Amino acid sequence: MLELTETWYLVLASLVFTIGAVGLMVRRNPLVQFMCVELMLNAVNLSFVAFARSLDDVRGQAIVFFVLVVAAAEVVVGLGIIVAIMRRRQGADADDISLMRG
Amino acid sequence: MDLIWLVPALPLLGFLTLLVAGPRMGDPKSGWFATGAVAASFAVAVALFVDLQSMPEYERQVTQTLYTWMPSGSFEVSIGFLLDPLSSIMILFITGIGALIHLYSIGYMKGDPKFSKFFLYLNLFLASMLLLVLGDNLLLTFLGWEGVGVCSYLLISFWHTEPANATAGKKAFVTNRIGDAGFMLGTFLVFVTFGSINYADLRPAATGIAAVTATAIALLFFVGAIGKSAQIPLFTWLPDAMAGPTPVSALIHAATMVTAGVYLITRLNPIMAQAGWANDVIAWTGAVTALVAATIAVAQTDIKKVLAYSTVSQLGYMFMAVGTQTYVAGVFHMITHAFFKALLFLGAGAVIYSMAHEQDMRRYGNLRKYLPVTFVTFFVGWLAIAGVPPLSGFWSKDEILAGVFNYGAAGPALWVVGVLVAILTAFYMTRQLIMVFFGTEQWRGVAPVPAGAVLGASGAGAGDTAPEQEAESPTVQLGEGSDEPTAHDDHTGHGDHHLMPSHEPKEAPWTMLAPLVVLAGMAAIAGLMNLPFSDQFKRLEHWLYPMIVFENPLPEGPTLVGLAAVAIAAAVVGIWFAFFVYVKRRLDPARIELPILAEGWKIDSTYAAVVGGPGEATFQGVADADARIVDGAVNAVGRGSLGLGTLLRKLQTGLVRTYALGVAIGTVALLAFIVTRMNL
Numbered sequence: 001m002l003e004l005t006e007t008w009y010l011v012l013a014s015l016v017f018t019i020g021a022v023g024l025m026v027r028r029n030p031l032v033q034f035m036c037v038e039l040m041l042n043a044v045n046l047s048f049v050a051f052a053r054s055l056d057d058v059r060g061q062a063i064v065f066f067v068l069v070v071a072a073a074e075v076v077v078g079l080g081i082i083v084a085i086m087r088r089r090q091g092a093d094a095d096d097i098s099l100m101r102g
Numbered sequence: 103m104d105l106i107w108l109v110p111a112l113p114l115l116g117f118l119t120l121l122v123a124g125p126r127m128g129d130p131k132s133g134w135f136a137t138g139a140v141a142a143s144f145a146v147a148v149a150l151f152v153d154l155q156s157m158p159e160y161e162r163q164v165t166q167t168l169y170t171w172m173p174s175g176s177f178e179v180s181i182g183f184l185l186d187p188l189s190s191i192m193i194l195f196i197t198g199i200g201a202l203i204h205l206y207s208i209g210y211m212k213g214d215p216k217f218s219k220f221f222l223y224l225n226l227f228l229a230s231m232l233l234l235v236l237g238d239n240l241l242l243t244f245l246g247w248e249g250v251g252v253c254s255y256l257l258i259s260f261w262h263t264e265p266a267n268a269t270a271g272k273k274a275f276v277t278n279r280i281g282d283a284g285f286m287l288g289t290f291l292v293f294v295t296f297g298s299i300n301y302a303d304l305r306p307a308a309t310g311i312a313a314v315t316a317t318a319i320a321l322l323f324f325v326g327a328i329g330k331s332a333q334i335p336l337f338t339w340l341p342d343a344m345a346g347p348t349p350v351s352a353l354i355h356a357a358t359m360v361t362a363g364v365y366l367i368t369r370l371n372p373i374m375a376q377a378g379w380a381n382d383v384i385a386w387t388g389a390v391t392a393l394v395a396a397t398i399a400v401a402q403t404d405i406k407k408v409l410a411y412s413t414v415s416q417l418g419y420m421f422m423a424v425g426t427q428t429y430v431a432g433v434f435h436m437i438t439h440a441f442f443k444a445l446l447f448l449g450a451g452a453v454i455y456s457m458a459h460e461q462d463m464r465r466y467g468n469l470r471k472y473l474p475v476t477f478v479t480f481f482v483g484w485l486a487i488a489g490v491p492p493l494s495g496f497w498s499k500d501e502i503l504a505g506v507f508n509y510g511a512a513g514p515a516l517w518v519v520g521v522l523v524a525i526l527t528a529f530y531m532t533r534q535l536i537m538v539f540f541g542t543e544q545w546r547g548v549a550p551v552p553a554g555a556v557l558g559a560s561g562a563g564a565g566d567t568a569p570e571q572e573a574e575s576p577t578v579q580l581g582e583g584s585d586e587p588t589a590h591d592d593h594t595g596h597g598d599h600h601l602m603p604s605h606e607p608k609e610a611p612w613t614m615l616a617p618l619v620v621l622a623g624m625a626a627i628a629g630l631m632n633l634p635f636s637d638q639f640k641r642l643e644h645w646l647y648p649m650i651v652f653e654n655p656l657p658e659g660p661t662l663v664g665l666a667a668v669a670i671a672a673a674v675v676g677i678w679f680a681f682f683v684y685v686k687r688r689l690d691p692a693r694i695e696l697p698i699l700a701e702g703w704k705i706d707s708t709y710a711a712v713v714g715g716p717g718e719a720t721f722q723g724v725a726d727a728d729a730r731i732v733d734g735a736v737n738a739v740g741r742g743s744l745g746l747g748t749l750l751r752k753l754q755t756g757l758v759r760t761y762a763l764g765v766a767i768g769t770v771a772l773l774a775f776i777v778t779r780m781n782l
Binding site: 021024025026028033094095097098099100101 | 754755756757758759762763766
């Protein structure tokens with residue numbers, strides 16, 4: 001019987017984070033990229049909670065609440081932008097949106 | 103003592119008020135307001151003087167710092183005023199004469215369309231002049247120095263619709279800039295040497311500096327003084343400055359601004375004491391200027407030009423005094439000269455006013471019958487400047503001559519020049535007095551020269567040969583032509599300025615005559631400030647004594663009396679000779695009024711030729727070098743940055759995924775660095 005140590009959580013968190021990071025770079029749909037960002041955030045949350053439990057320190061959980069709140073705010077702004085883009089053009093592709101080119 | 107700031111602030115307040123409300127206040131009111139501002143400033147100056155007098159001798163040095171203007175590391179400049187014996191006496195006569203001339207101007211400028219603007223400029227001038235003398239550091243003095251320069255420019259070309267007046271103002275400004283460069287370089291050198299530009303710090307430190315440095319500083323500041331005080335070689339702007347209204351000539355170009363150079367040298371006397379041969383340069387420049395200007399004055403026919411050259415000559419006297427380190431005599435003559443020259447100028451203004459703006463003395467004559475008050479006051483001024491005892495000019499001039507005589511080996515030679523100038527001064531002033539107030543009424547006949555034929559080059563009226571010379575003489579302006587070279591004080595404000603044979607001269611209004619009377623009184627008695635008879639009469643000397651490091655002592659007893667006798671003899675000879683030529687007609691005046699003198703030794707026309715010809719080519723070369731090399735370097739730096747920017751902007755693709763990749767690579771690299779190098 002395998003014991004469920006914090007290592008498992010950390011491995012899972014890093015896997016999720018990597019999925020998120022790679023997804024952000026390879027996918028071109030802004031909505032999917034957005035979800036990838038959420039994945040990365042939650043991977044970090046997971047690692048925080050794992051550490052909080054193994055170190056018996058409540059501060060890790062407190063930070064998670066902060067991250068959740070900030071992420072919620074970010075979702076509001078980000079989705080707003082994406083909806084605005086979707087209204088203006090057919091079929092969104094992150095590589096087509098390059099108005100800020102130098 | 104806390105009221106020092108009020109002295110320059112009151113005229114400044116007048117300036118600001120007139121700036122806003124001047125045109126609305128209108129003709130006499132704005133003039134009265136400006137006069138009131140200056141009179142109040144004079145009252146404060148008197149109070150300060152009395153206060154200062156009640157203090158012990160060696161504590162008479164009050165500094166009032168309003169705030170720090172430029173704090174920058176070890177370099178700190180404050181807006182601060184220094185009231186000491188020198189500045190207290192300067193502000194007294196500046197505000198006093200200033201108030202009188204303001205009053206005079208109310209009459210003189212009556213009816214001028216720009217009446218309130220004239221007083222606005224006058225008030226600004228006085229504020230700057232007071233800042234110049236009250237500033238407790240060189241930079242503040244420089245601020246005032248530039249301020250008076252600007253006002254001088256604005257007022258010389260006050261009637262700027264006449265091209266000649268506008269160019270005269272420009273010439274004064276440009277010539278002054280040459281001197282200003284010397285002032286600035288001198289200030290830099292003082293800061294490098296002393297680490298401070300406050301006068302209070304200079305005095306104790308001055309004894310410790312190298313003689314070479316002191317000489318360099320002295321010469322640089324003397325260049326500044328040459329420009330402002332119209333000495334050779336930069337004196338040519340002052341005669342042209344007569345294009346301004348006559349009160350301006352009296353206030354700025356005789357009594358106050360042009361003496362700023364003498365003030366500066368006196369203020370820096372601790373450095374001058376170490377400066378060695380720079381003092382000889384100052385003394386000899388003054389002597390040569392005094393002589394050259396006096397000879398030119400002999401042949402002028404314009405009433406104001408005579409006085410202008412006379413001013414240059416008297417300033418030469420003052421520089422002789424400060425150059426031979428006879429500072430008390432220099433300041434003494436500065437004050438007496440301010441009284442009698444302002445008086446003469448205002449008298450000349452009253453004559454011009456009464457004579458329908460004719461300035462040619464050859465068209466005057468016998469005016470004593472028509473203008474009794476002007477005549478009597480002018481007569482007093484004439485006695486004073488000619489050096490007739492017991493009027494003020496005699497005492498100050500005699501003190502300068504005595505001090506110069508006592509100045510080492512070169513003394514007697516300088517003294518001979520001084521006596522020569524005294525003779526010439528008495529001569530040309532007597533000539534002027536005779537031409538204006540005595541003889542026959544010249545304007546009754548036909549005009550001797552057609553209007554506009556008076557020579558413009560060097561601003562000098564030519565003798566009898568004007569028409570031919572006008573064609574060959576180059577123009578006044580630096581390389582610029584002008585169809586009407588005659589710069590003179592005429593304007594449309596008082597209506598017609600053609601002097602008709604039927605003209606009946608009338609005395610000027612009381613606002614103009616009252617200042618004349620007051621100034622005549624002062625010119626007569628100002629000598630009381632410093633009488634040489636015994637120690638207790640030398641009030642000015644005792645007053646200035648604490649702030650002068652080294653003063654050349656005057657000769658003792660019999661020598662002093664002998665020198666005074668020579669000075670009186672010089673005055674008598676000059677007056678007698680003028681009488682001989684112009685009243686008795688024993689000698690043809692044309693043999694004295696040589697054309698070369700009338701043209702000012704051709705100095706001005708030579709400048710015009712040199713600056714306009716080879717000079718212009720040189721300046722063009724310098725300008726080209728500036729455009730190619732200096733500007734080229736600056737532009738190359740600009741182009742380089744532009745190229746680098748073009749290269750870098752390629753990185754900004756606008757693609758979010760590329761940025762994400764960049765962030766990812768950066769994070770990994772950072773992690774790799776931390777893990778491998780930091781031994782966690």
